[in-house]
Amino acid sequence: MSTTHALPVTVAVARRTDPARTSEMVAWMRAGTALAEAFPGFLGSGWVRSAPGSGEWHVLYRFADQETLRRWEESPQRHWWLSSAQGIVEHTRVERRTGIEGWFDPPREHAETAPVRAEPAVPPSPPRWKQAVTIWLAFFPLSLTATLLTSRFLPDLPLGARVLLMTLTLTPLMTYLVLPRITRALHWWLHGQRPPWRLARWPVNPDQHANPG
Secondary structure (H helix, E strand, C coil), X not given: CCCCCXXXXXEEEEEEECHHHHHHHHHXXXXXXXXXXCCCCEEEEEEEECCCCCCEEXXXXXXXXXXXXXXXXXXXXXXXXXXXXXXXXXXXXXXXXXXXXXXXXXXXXXXXXXXXXXXXXXXXXXXXXXXXXXXXXXXXXXXXXXXXXXXXXXXXXXXXXXXXXXXXXXXHHHHHHHHHHHHHHCHHHHCCCCCHHHHCCCCCCCCCCCCCC
């Protein structure tokens, strides 16, 4: 009997709202984050606006697999949360992706409802070399730690078995724990934005929070 390895699913969403209602939008998305965090399989989320003053919001949220995503999307909590946005959110576009790259790419133009007007330009994906550097930054300390631990505590384990143990351990750690966090931490660098410590000199921008779509 064959089995299929479950891959994490990243949902990319674009929503439009009146820029004058930014504070309401931020509060609504924070509430959604709090609800999603209580669901098994929730791996994290993040969101940005297309440009300062824009009403277009680009959102990513991730679950461990299709089944845990389905439970969130079909839950009464999410249905209540979405219905509470009536009068705030005007328009939604959604795309699902599996694997690592879903954390890097912005939403594409797949419409759930008919477009109201011409869409603003979608931010480009980070350069491939930046994506590669980000993955390496996540993988190197994990690989080094695993190598040191197995060399110390399992010195007589055959090489093949040692590599198998390391890859079985590091792959889920990379996918579910380390990579989502490091991509959030380096979001400013991946997308060519100012670093957070420079933005801290200015009034707090409400666009730097998280949301589960």
